[in-house]
Amino acid sequence: MTGKAGASPRSRAAILQAALDLCAERSYAAVTMEAIATRARVGKPTLYRWWPSKGTLILEAVTEQMGEPYFMIPDTGDLAADIRTWMHTVTTIFTDEQLRGIVAGVIGSAQHDPDLAAILHAQVHVSLSERNRERIRAGQERGQLVGLDPYLIEDMLIAPLWYRLLITGRPIDAAYADMVVDAVLNATGRR
Amino acid sequence: MTGKAGASPRSRAAILQAALDLCAERSYAAVTMEAIATRARVGKPTLYRWWPSKGTLILEAVTEQMGEPYFMIPDTGDLAADIRTWMHTVTTIFTDEQLRGIVAGVIGSAQHDPDLAAILHAQVHVSLSERNRERIRAGQERGQLVGLDPYLIEDMLIAPLWYRLLITGRPIDAAYADMVVDAVLNATGRR
16 A cells, blocks of 8 residues: 555544545545645645555545455355345445445546556455455356356456446446346356 | 537537547546647637536547447347447447547546536436447347346446456457357347
């Protein structure tokens, strides 16, 4: 993480909390580095010394608050059930009035912020997605959800939720998540 | 469209061309309203009178250049074949070095630009997606791809391409598009 090396633990905690509080009060777009600095009672240069952009700072604040497992497939041994649990968790995040705006804002900013895109790529796509695909592979070795590439399974499950969040804005709920899971289970030959 | 009513046809064409030229020369993020105004030899206030933001202007420029059918399912009567053609067209757009950056940039900006989000919603999700779902429904009435909701079919086909473009950055190519199409055809019971 960008901020951990340089910031004193106390200032760092204050800054991350200020970022979260501001995200709770206004839209992601309306949160500025200036406002975070003022709220945390530090100088703006301090912020920029530790985080190259608003997106990287807020991503770190959100990641810390949510904890690691928020986007991870659980592991009870029943891959179909674990996938359904995971899709419901992501649905909960994407329907939370505050979190959905922050998540969409961070991904939106990553489209024109190379630093943020690099951090997202390392944290989310390499580390997290790789572990999710490991789960899918492990299930497949036990004979579950065979017949499709693990990358494709992960894409087909999670992409429709992202698509509705970022592009169409159509409703996301547990029933929709279940429809997606059922369709992917059908596509793998499991009925 | 925002710009059509107010702009003289000649200035409008010059502005849209300047926007496209600048997008070809630099990244979407690096194109500014200022630069578009300078290139088109108009004042910046002129631009803002017709387009509320860079995103709306560039969206209009790109939409006009690409023409209407760029994101539409064709209609030859064979839904499975038409879907494959459509997915290959979108793949071509998402792998074009210039277009992929513009498309990702516009969607990224829409996450914190309500005007752009509203225009995208009206143009893309209501008008375009509705016509795509009509195609899917028409095919289903002919007995093709039955068993899944048309919204879900559209999401499951197109969302993985958007997900790779906006989130994971993993490779998009015709082979990947075919894998997605095959999986969705399997999920609808057609093999």
